[in-house]
Amino acid sequence: MTIAFNRFSHxxxxxxxxxxxxxxxxxxxxxxxxxxxxxAQHESLGREWIDAFTKETGIKVTMRQGSDMQFANQIVxxxxxxxxxxxxxxxxxxxxxxxxxxxxxxxxxxxxxxxPEQYRPADGMWTGIAARTTVFAYDxxxxxxxxxxxxxxxxxxxxxxxxxxxxxxxxxxxxxxAALLQLKGEDATKAWLKGLKDNATPYKGNSVAMKAVxxxxxxGAVIYHYYWFGDQAKTGENSKNVGLHYFKNQxxxxxxxxxxxxxxxxxxxxxxxxxxxxxxxGKAGQAILKDGTSYEYAIGKDAPSxxxxxxxxxxNAPKVEASTLDxxxxxxxxxxxxLI
Amino acid sequence: xxxxxxxxxxxxxxxxxxxxxxxxxxxxxxxxATVVATFSLVPLGFIGWVTYDVGWETVKALVFRPRVGDxxxxxxxxxxxxxxxxxxxxxxxxWLTERTDIPFAQFWAWLAIAPLAVPAxxxxxxxxxxxxxxxxxxxxxxxxxxxxxxxxxxxxAAALRRLDPAIEDAAASLGLNPWRVFFRAVLPQLRFAICxxxxxxxxxxxxxxxxxxxxxxxxxxxxxxxxxxSSYNSPASNMLGGVLxxxxxFLLGLExxxxxxxxxxxxxxxxxxxADRRRLGWFVLPAILLPAVLAVLTLGVPLMTLGxxxxxxxxxxxxxxxxxxxxxxxxxxxxxGVLATIAAAPMAWLSVRAPGRFQxxxxxxxxxxxxxxxxxxxxxxxxxTVRLVLPLYQTFATLLVAYVMLFLPxxxxxxxxxxxxxxxxxxxxxxxxxRTPGQAVRQITMRLAAPGAAAxxxxxxxxxxxxxxxxxxxxxxxxxxxxxxFWSLTSEIDYVSAAPYAFMMxxxxxxxxxxLYAQSKRTAGQ
Numbered sequence: 027m028t029i030a031f032n033r034f035s036h037x038x039x040x041x042x043x044x045x046x047x048x049x050x051x052x053x054x055x056x057x058x059x060x061x062x063x064x065x066a067q068h069e070s071l072g073r074e075w076i077d078a079f080t081k082e083t084g085i086k087v088t089m090r091q092g093s094d095m096q097f098a099n100q101i102v103x104x105x106x107x108x109x110x111x112x113x114x115x116x117x118x119x120x121x122x123x124x125x126x127x128x129x130x131x132x133x134x135x136x137x138x139x140x141x142p143e144q145y146r147p148a149d150g151m152w153t154g155i156a157a158r159t160t161v162f163a164y165d166x167x168x169x170x171x172x173x174x175x176x177x178x179x180x181x182x183x184x185x186x187x188x189x190x191x192x193x194x195x196x197x198x199x200x201x202x203x204a205a206l207l208q209l210k211g212e213d214a215t216k217a218w219l220k221g222l223k224d225n226a227t228p229y230k231g232n233s234v235a236m237k238a239v240x241x242x243x244x245x246g247a248v249i250y251h252y253y254w255f256g257d258q259a260k261t262g263e264n265s266k267n268v269g270l271h272y273f274k275n276q277x278x279x280x281x282x283x284x285x286x287x288x289x290x291x292x293x294x295x296x297x298x299x300x301x302x303x304x305x306x307x308g309k310a311g312q313a314i315l316k317d318g319t320s321y322e323y324a325i326g327k328d329a330p331s332x333x334x335x336x337x338x339x340x341x342n343a344p345k346v347e348a349s350t351l352d353x354x355x356x357x358x359x360x361x362x363x364x365l366i
Numbered sequence: 367x368x369x370x371x372x373x374x375x376x377x378x379x380x381x382x383x384x385x386x387x388x389x390x391x392x393x394x395x396x397x398x399a400t401v402v403a404t405f406s407l408v409p410l411g412f413i414g415w416v417t418y419d420v421g422w423e424t425v426k427a428l429v430f431r432p433r434v435g436d437x438x439x440x441x442x443x444x445x446x447x448x449x450x451x452x453x454x455x456x457x458x459x460x461w462l463t464e465r466t467d468i469p470f471a472q473f474w475a476w477l478a479i480a481p482l483a484v485p486a487x488x489x490x491x492x493x494x495x496x497x498x499x500x501x502x503x504x505x506x507x508x509x510x511x512x513x514x515x516x517x518x519x520x521x522x523a524a525a526l527r528r529l530d531p532a533i534e535d536a537a538a539s540l541g542l543n544p545w546r547v548f549f550r551a552v553l554p555q556l557r558f559a560i561c562x563x564x565x566x567x568x569x570x571x572x573x574x575x576x577x578x579x580x581x582x583x584x585x586x587x588x589x590x591x592x593x594x595x596s597s598y599n600s601p602a603s604n605m606l607g608g609v610l611x612x613x614x615x616f617l618l619g620l621e622x623x624x625x626x627x628x629x630x631x632x633x634x635x636x637x638x639x640x641a642d643r644r645r646l647g648w649f650v651l652p653a654i655l656l657p658a659v660l661a662v663l664t665l666g667v668p669l670m671t672l673g674x675x676x677x678x679x680x681x682x683x684x685x686x687x688x689x690x691x692x693x694x695x696x697x698x699x700x701x702x703g704v705l706a707t708i709a710a711a712p713m714a715w716l717s718v719r720a721p722g723r724f725q726x727x728x729x730x731x732x733x734x735x736x737x738x739x740x741x742x743x744x745x746x747x748x749x750x751t752v753r754l755v756l757p758l759y760q761t762f763a764t765l766l767v768a769y770v771m772l773f774l775p776x777x778x779x780x781x782x783x784x785x786x787x788x789x790x791x792x793x794x795x796x797x798x799x800x801r802t803p804g805q806a807v808r809q810i811t812m813r814l815a816a817p818g819a820a821a822x823x824x825x826x827x828x829x830x831x832x833x834x835x836x837x838x839x840x841x842x843x844x845x846x847x848x849x850x851x852f853w854s855l856t857s858e859i860d861y862v863s864a865a866p867y868a869f870m871m872x873x874x875x876x877x878x879x880x881x882l883y884a885q886s887k888r889t890a891g892q
Contacts, residue, residue, distance in 0.1 A: 062843050069854050088844035091854055099598025104752050109760060109843060195592035230579045230588075233859040241498045257859065261678075264859055357596045364433040366592050366602075 060086030061298055064101065064110040066094040066197070067156075067285060071320040072114060078314060079305045085298050094120035094197030095353060101290065102127045111293040112302055114155065114285070117201035119353035121152045121286035131291045137304040145284050145325040147349030152288030154348070155306050156315055157323040159341050160202050160281045162190075162271040163254060164246035165239050174271045178206070178248065178279025179214075182221020191227040191235045191247040194365045198232055198250055198283070203360065204351040205281040209344055212359070219363040228365070233257075237264045246271075250283070255321035255334060274342040282343040285322070392720060394804070396728075398712035403731035406771055409738055412746035413608045420601040428605040437586050437606075441613060443503055444571055444585065448510045449564050455511065456518035456563065457556065459660070461548075462653055464526040467643045469650070474657040478519050479883050481664035483875035485832035485849065486513040487576025488868045491856065492668035494580050506583035512664050513577060514570055518563035520821075520882060521783055525559040526552075528787065531641035544644070558625065558786065562779045565621040569737035569775060572614055575835050576853065586610040587739040591835060594741055607742040614737035618730050627721055672872070675865030687851065688866045695831055695847045695874060698762075702769035703827035706777040707819055709770050714781035714815075715807065719790065729778075736775035740836030743768050748839060765840045772836060773829045777822040784818025785811060824881040831874055848874070 065072035076087045098120035130151040145154030207215045229235040235247040257265040273279035289299040312329035324331045463475040490509050537551035575587045593603035716725050751759040788811045796806035834849050848867045855864035
């Protein structure tokens with residue numbers, strides 16, 4: 027009996043020591059995080075930027091991975107207590123949300139000078155760090171050039187019922203809807219979302235949507251350009267039947283989405299955080315976009331993009347004011363349409 | 367509420383496994399269980415507060431909409447098809463491996479549990495790789511059965527092993543044929559195990575995220591994550607969470623109704639002889655086919671997919687991050703498993719020894735919290751820690767609290783079944799020999815229930831190893847587990863780089879699964 031009891035208390039002691047070890051590990055970890063980046067950009071791209079920055083400056087950086095709107099709302103909740111020093115996104119609406127809550131510190135002038143005006147908001151509270159363009163990825167075996175939609179708006183027509191896909195729950199797609207809202211107004215957006223609900227197959231993520239096009243499940247999908255280039259560079263197994271159609275014509279479907287970066291007002295490391303943003307928008311940071319595996323557009327002054335990409339200047343994108351893209355309204359409209 | 371015994375009417379003393387009211391370690395255990403239950407009410411309180419906060423109009427608009435109706439239909443269909451299929455499969459398989467002379471019974475028993483070592487979303491991914499068009503309800507049911515039936519097989523096989531064959535002999539001597547013996551003498555005795563296992567699977571189906579995302583089947587859990595990614599902890603995500611809690615409470619009520627409280631321990635002296643294995647004769651061929659085909663579906667497919675990734679990736683995918691994620695996962699899994707089992711112990715004991723109306727309420731608290739998707743629990747903890755206890759925000763402690771909440775039901779099931787099988791008479795005898803009630807419980811019941819506790823730790827650790835959503839939200843900055851790394855890489859369709867993480871998850875889950883297996887053998891006294 028006592029033996030059993032001893033064994034039990036041994037187990038308890040073991041558990042207790044394990045827990046304290048965990049707590050210690052946690053404590054030790056919390057002391058030295060260096061800069062904390064909330065990264066909603068692709069994990070691999072965020073990692074490349076951070077590693078290069080640390081290599082150049084010796085400053086330690088800890089990355090937390092998540093998605094645009096999740097982090098934007100999280101930062102608003104955290105308020106002044108936010109552990110984050112820097113926020114990087116894939117699209118602008120999330121930046122606009124945090125900016126609207128007044129949580130960003132102004133970006134240093136030297137950093138802003140590295141970025142052309144059309145890729146940063148006028149108030150200078152955050153800056154563009156990269157860009158991606160909307161495309162219609164289509165099944166080359168099923169659709170010829172003349173059968174492609176002329177405009178993003180055409181996809182809401184009954185003719186396209188059951189023939190295309192998108193990832194409506196993702197920040198990427200919601201940025202496109204935000205651009206549509208800004209360009210065409212609420213009624214047109216509502217009508218288009220209804221068409222989307224009736225016509226489109228919802229996928230979880232752009233890459234999954236592209237895979238579905240490749241597998242012949244749908245004839246096309248509204249996604250961003252770099253998924254196709256990334257897959258082509260790897261094995262091409264998810265994109266071998268897929269072609270890219272650029273809407274151009276300043277169509278809402280030619281929307282170029284600007285990825286943003288900002289420094290949080292509450293940071294304890296203002297100098298290092300500003301240095302990080304300067305690095306990302308500078309020569310070395312933008313070169314990572316050109317030479318790396320992300321295939322997103324570089325937007326820095328005189329910073330060339332990967333030469334496989336259709337140049338930004340040729341895309342004939344619509345003029346969109348990134349700082350006023352209304353993510354909140356978009357989520358409302360999409361919830362009302364039963365999409366999320 | 368606490369029974370002092372003196373003023374309580376003497377309950378009729380039936381042959382059950384319940385303690386008499388009176389000298390019992392009741393009060394302190396009830397107190398402990400109440401503390402745990404109170405903690406588990408935090409997420410519910412949070413949803414309640416949000417509901418109150420946004421006002422009835424908003425709630426109506428967010429809950430009574432077509433989308434919620436669709437999700438509800440999906441959920442009901444998924445549950446009502448998956449559970450009966452899993453029961454039929456698990457009981458058949460357990461019968462074959464435990465009570466027939468099927469060749470290599472040990473081996474098949476092993477293979478029946480092994481799918482637990484493959485995370486649900488890896489199962490799902492493997493099937494999608496094999497059949498890219500897989501989606502919707504049929505696929506959801508198929509992959510769910512494959513990924514989760516071991517949760518039923520385990521308790522059913524253990525119960526079958528411990529049954530006293532004398533009851534079957536008696537039934538047979540009364541002229542029942544073997545089929546009717548099974549349905550009238552054996553199956554009723556498996557009720558406890560079937561109910562516990564089914565509840566576990568049903569709750570899993572409510573809160574599983576990764577599996578259903580992969581095959582594009584929308585459930586409340588996936589819809590909540592969608593809303594969360596679009597709007598963080600908006601009323602919309604919390605209202606969906608509220609509906610999910612309602613579903614879960616319904617399941618709990620159902621299980622309590624079906625479970626009953628019969629006695630399952632043997633009365634009288636002696637010990638049961640091992641049951642005879644039934645001769646299969648010519649039927650052995652089709653009988654072997656079932657576990658063999660199942661092994662191909664549950665293990666062959668995922669291992670083949672993984673093997674292909676690893677082969678394609680070569681040596682360069684084994685980066686340093688794989689090692690650190692592995693260590694993080696182990697530490698979290700073991701710490702969380704032990705904590706959850708300690709937290710579940712008081713309630714498990716009460717639910718068997720001293721069931722009552724109040725205890726049922728407490729027990730419901732323990733179960734409901736585990737059915738919440740990680741995202742709902744995490745949401746509540748994020749908001750509470752960031753607003754009220756900032757030092758705990760994004761710390762290991764908070765993450766472990768979330769794990770304990772999420773896996774309380776797992777810890778309970780293993781413990782409850784093994785306490786139910788520890789005869790109450792031994793506890794009474796010990797008290798008769800001068801032990802205090804507390805000592806009696808510690809020295810008798812805990813000792814007999816130790817295998818169950820080991821199973822609880824293993825089951826919980828398994829769950830933590832494969833937990834995704836809460837870990838993503840609550841993990842301290844810069845901490846990655848195998849599951850979160852795997853998930854972020856697969857969402858970038860970098861399946862090759864994701865492979866080592868999936869492989870390590872399987873490697874880590876194997877010893878836990880082995881522990882479970884060994885433990886279920888030990889309870890059978892072999």
